[in-house]
Amino acid sequence: MQLIKARVLHFPRSTGNPEQEFEYFAAGALVIDGQKIKAVGPEEVLSRQFPEAQVIDKRHCLLVPGLIDSHNHFPQTEIIASFGEQLLQWLENFTFPTEQKFASYEYARKIADIYLQQLFQNGTTTALAYCTVHPQSVDALFDAASEHNMQIVAGKVCMDRNCPEYLRDDASSAYQDSRDLIEKWHKQGRNLYAITPRFAPTSTEEQMTLLGQLAAEFPDTFIQSHVSENTDEIAWIKSLYPKDKDYLGVYERFGLVRERAVYGHGIHLKKREWKTLAKSGSVIAFCPSSNLFLGSGLYDMSAAISYRVSTALASDIGGGTSISMLTTQADGYKVCALNHYSLQALRGLYLMTQGPASSYRLEHQIGNLNPDTYADFVCFDLDSNELLRTRLQNGKGHAADIWFALTFLAGDRCVDSTWVAGIPVFEK
Structure with missing residues (x-):
């Protein structure tokens, strides 16, 4: 069993309003047991609940569903x-x-x-x-x-x-x-x-x-x-x-x-x-x-x-x-702007996580960080480059602002690690 400490962001359920209906833990943790997710929530709570878990420190990262x-x-x-x-x-x-x-x-x-x-x-x-x-x-x-x-x-x-x-x-x-x-x-x-x-x-x-x-x-x-x-x-x-x-x-x-x-x-x-x-x-x-x-x-x-x-x-x-799906979202923002629509940051994330998972009837397996789903997730390094670091230090600090900055300033440089079914398949 492993406990990954990080900022954690996901959409626990299908929604038409992803800008408001999301879960974000600034000091969060994800607990995985084998191939599956065991728990998600505040680091303080989960550290007490799972004291035997191996701790992996990714507090410099934003952790989202794969x-x-x-x-x-x-x-x-x-x-x-x-x-x-x-x-x-x-x-x-x-x-x-x-x-x-x-x-x-x-x-x-x-x-x-x-x-x-x-x-x-x-x-x-x-x-x-x-x-x-x-x-x-x-x-x-x-x-x-x-x-x-x-x-x-x-x-x-x-x-x-x-x-x-x-x-x-x-x-x-x-x-x-x-x-x-x-x-x-x-x-x-x-x-x-x-x-x-x-x-x-x-x-x-x-x-x-x-x-x-x-x-x-x-x-x-x-x-x-x-x-x-x-x-x-x-x-x-x-x-x-x-x-x-x-x-x-x-x-x-x-x-x-x-x-x-x-x-x-x-x-x-x-x-x-x-x-x-x-x-x-x-x-x-x-x-x-x-x-x-x-x-x-x-x-x-x-x-x-x-x-x-x-x-x-x-x-x-x-x-x-x-x-890169981050670059794809950045292009999507520009396309929508040209067509007189503002693609909000968290809606963009939803359209590559819980949104399609729900549409494909796979939300019980992927697209979120709910317990009993597969431990497919990615950790984005918020300290990966000077420009991103400077932007976030002077930003608003909330989930939407962090994700918006990532989509434009990161690309594959900011991927710290990618996990599939509880195994890291890529590590920087």
């Missing part, structure tokens, strides 16, 4: 910061040629190990990841994550048109490969499977029909894809699926809009789409870094809140330019 990255592409780890173009050109010039390499399990495993270490180095302990069309790329990522007992959600990309022949599956193979991977990996350890049509333009109606059938057969799997990222993409959708009401309507028709469905971007949604997302319990992954880098547009956080659509922050590497 961060959740709700949309990224692990094969694109090696093309981050490639000279940018808009979405469709990015796919043709960078993404597809890179993904061809993942036909090799050995190559996929090499990148998976680098990808996970980068996540840990930045305080991310859970990710929703796209693999490639190759089943072995999925095996490689789940194998790597399993070695750390990490909560990972991933799936084989499915696409049977409008992509290079060397990355093309077909409707029946996409269904069978995905089904085989679900039976092999879903709920094995902490692994969870996501049915993954890349996006509607790269799947025929036959493929979408079979993936919808698969989602009905395995209702507790995740679904992940993209929606309304780019105006050219939306025009393309209209030409490919002229009978559907809108972009989201394509997925809806095939039974792919439901709880545990996570759609990247959602920048150009219409009123009907917002209402459908809210009613279905689907989630939009807000990817500000990628949206800025590819010039896709500005996510409307105000509309998401108004329509009560769950939103989760996401790096979207490699279109996104940083694996």
Whole structure:
């Protein structure tokens, strides 16, 4: 049993008002026993309650739940910061040629190990990841994550048109490969499977029909894809699926809009789409870094809140330019400001911890520091650099101010340690 002394911040329950409904212990402690959290609260109280615990002094740190990255592409780890173009050109010039390499399990495993270490180095302990069309790329990522007992959600990309022949599956193979991977990996350890049509333009109606059938057969799997990222993409959708009401309507028709469905971007949604997302319990992954880098547009956080659509922050590497979720939140703040909405510091933290955990029905395992959840957490060093230290010495000292300063001034430099299931997977 271990008792970690630190400033401690988390959201113990789902809330629509994270700016007010949080727990913060300026002189706090977290008690862990094996893989799970035993207690959280004031250091003085827990030190008396657990006198036998091994004490770890992290009082120079802010301890928060492990961060959740709700949309990224692990094969694109090696093309981050490639000279940018808009979405469709990015796919043709960078993404597809890179993904061809993942036909090799050995190559996929090499990148998976680098990808996970980068996540840990930045305080991310859970990710929703796209693999490639190759089943072995999925095996490689789940194998790597399993070695750390990490909560990972991933799936084989499915696409049977409008992509290079060397990355093309077909409707029946996409269904069978995905089904085989679900039976092999879903709920094995902490692994969870996501049915993954890349996006509607790269799947025929036959493929979408079979993936919808698969989602009905395995209702507790995740679904992940993209929606309304780019105006050219939306025009393309209209030409490919002229009978559907809108972009989201394509997925809806095939039974792919439901709880545990996570759609990247959602920048150009219409009123009907917002209402459908809210009613279905689907989630939009807000990817500000990628949206800025590819010039896709500005996510409307105000509309998401108004329509009560769950939103989760996401790096979207490699279109996104940083694996750091702190940098992602900083970009999110700027995107929201340009769209006349002020993204409060603690709401940003909520969108990468308890918020998505609740939306994914995983709040009993991750996203908070409640007893009996997994001991997935990160310690941010508040003394990691002179600029941050100076800013905090002259700041307001409350939780929101500390977190806001961290998002802009820290990055991976301030990660003291990242813990997964009670084990440090990264230490500075």
